Amino acid sequence: MKKKKLLYLCVCFALFFAVLWFTQGDRVFAAETGGVGVPTPTPSTPGDTGFSLTYNNDGGQFSGTLRILLTLTVLSLAPSILIMMTSFTRIVITLHFVRTAVGTQTSPPNQVMVGLALFLTLFIMSPIFTRINDEAIKPLDAGTITQEEAITRGLVPLREFMFAQTQQKDLQLFCDIAGVDRSVTADDDIAITVVIPSFIISELRTAFIIGFLIYIPFIVIDMVVASVLMSMGMMMLPPTTISMPFKILLFVLADGWNLVIGSLVKTFQ
8 A cells, every 4th residue: 555655646646747847838938939928029110229029829739838738638538539439349349249158258358359459449430530631630730720629529520430420319318408499400510428437337238238249149049059068967057168169150151250340341331
């Protein structure tokens, strides 16, 4: 416990000095270049030797310290954004149902399942990420739009994707909770805080429906094996011990991974 407290204090001090260092560096840089919020001496008139102070706020853009804070915030929320606003949830739950239905509790391992779900998510979401890059990130990097406009443009492809995968009854549920009247409110005017939980609930429902359909053929095999063992009087032998090789054989002969992954990807089209 003492070691954990000492480690926690060390991390806090490291973060404090890092923020202090970035803040001091930003001030020094601004002082040298006439940057954000630093008075820059300029001649008051062409014939006057005196100087007046003018302030440069970098065209209303965020300061360097605030940009670092926003970047760290986005990086800390990136896993939640990836899981909750993309196809990752449906894919990883379906793969878990596949592994459980076959009966192999640790094969494929969790690392393989999550890695496969991650790359399938990148494959499915690549057109959306490309749109976000072209419509929001590149104009922001070129300085043609502000940060607020970049966020607004970047959310448009994600909103379209989530609306296409969200069931109307789930969207209506959260609209009722938030007090939004769907009869007078267009889809584009619905807050993103209402769309995201609606999308998550729809993804969970779809993933469980797919998992139920995957379970059906393997349950039939378990019932047949259990009936055969009961008729032979082998009640002490666990049916899963006998049924698991047959389920694996069925999954391999039917090219199960091809069918599951292909059908799963097509559900997003």
